[in-house]
Amino acid sequence: MVKVGYLGPAGTYSHQAAQQEFSGAELIPQKSIGACFESMHKAEVDYAVVPFENSTNGQVVFTYDLLRDWFMKCGDSTPTPKFKVVGECFVSIHHSLIGFQPDLSKITKVYSHPQVWGQCSSFLEGLNVERIDTSSTSRAVELVAQSPLVEQNEIAAIGSSAASKLHSVPVVVPSVEDNTSNTTRFLVLGTKDEISQTSIDVRDRITLLSFVLKHFNDMGSLSHVLDVFARHKVNLVSITTRPAKLLKWQYVFFLECVTGGDASQLDPVYSELGEFTEELRIMGWFPRSVDYAGK
């Protein structure tokens, strides 16, 4: 049976992503996003699903930095990863306030994953509560479920309706997210090229690549890089940066571009990029999810 790692415990949005993408697989919860990468590298799982960006909150920086640390040598002797990015999937994120206390004015503490605060800022502004970070939204709900009765009178969690059901804690307020079209995009890590049998030739494919600029204080070079894509009529769909760690204020760039089913379309791009970039890494080449526009 296919094994799929995800950021556990059960009831997280990552769990939902894994269920959505891999029906009938054995879903194996991991302790952290880092552990998802580790378990891929050790071949303990066939795939892993990791959160990548949220339509409201932006980058999931942990994942970006793990991609950087695994794929960019940056001078040190990390092993070459035995996996790459083989897919993406989209999950609609609806957060609920979950707890046993229906009177919001009596709630003093709210538990949730740190990524959630920025997605529910309007709702949270109206509450006078302390925010307490947990390792996942599901763990937040579990903490409410396991609290002594006297504490349950003062606390709540923000999480998914799946976590509410899993831990038998009622939803107090549904849809507390700022933006109801709030969506998280997940990446699928794997060692095989394809995750499904859909006819990929007719679909758009995403290439995810990263690099550092050769002369990073002379960012005319970024313009040169992007110009290479433009001249070869390759459509860039996102660009973002993270600190490169080696030198202060040097950045790792992450770019995504869309092509059709022919990988060789990018060959001339790669050969020209060498002049302006160092450590150019192709981290993945995978089908654009049909849910991209819809979710």
Place this chain on the structure above:
Amino acid sequence: MVKVGYLGPAGTYSHQAAQQEFSGAELIPQKSIGACFESMHKAEVDYAVVPFENSTNGQVVFTYDLLRDWFMKCGDSTPTPKFKVVGECFVSIHHSLIGFQPDLSKITKVYSHPQVWGQCSSFLEGLNVERIDTSSTSRAVELVAQSPLVEQNEIAAIGSSAASKLHSVPVVVPSVEDNTSNTTRFLVLGTKDEISQTSIDVRDRITLLSFVLKHFNDMGSLSHVLDVFARHKVNLVSITTRPAKLLKWQYVFFLECVTGGDASQLDPVYSELGEFTEELRIMGWFPRSVDYAGK
């Protein structure tokens, strides 16, 4: 006396930045980064100091999103801000583990600002503790100071040595940050053009601007934007994105470029950018800090 707002309470790194940049001014703590922007707009302060990026941890997303919300109309009727970005400053960030419990194995909870976890990940990996978010590093240390004795046996905070002194809680482990050259860059908001009398003509100046792409799914247009800078020999030093909030997967771009003392150098750039961008905003034009390379 000049009034300067900063992310309070006293003892935060923002406090340190304000002290460093404005000697002899009245420093007024604010409850949040958002409150720093608000107090500028209401002219309750002459300047405000806000954290912008950290050399290890990257973007301070709260500040980026506040800049977006204040400067980009994005269709709604927010008032035009009465301030802009008038300066930058750099603060070396050294985090300490602060508390009354010298035996690390007995510590079960650590308080700190969420931005800190990513900067101390190696140290934290070695501890078996729950991480609890606080509104600032100084507040984290204050919580330890104010805890009942029995609780002080199990908790600690991560914060600055200034906060340790302010709240009279000893440093248990100094320099727990992953990277000892860890630096935070702050922006100075203000209504006046210049924050100091230094001869600015000979110094590099930074222009901070933001925009959304006209055809955001056709990112050839980003290449066109950057090409405008390259053709006019304007040196870009950073580019980054945040979600635009209006449309899913549409981004607001933040660009910084360096010029000399002559602002008109950018006039042809701005006039050509209109073809590819919407809501182009110049959020600031300010001297490059002498500490840029050094700190």
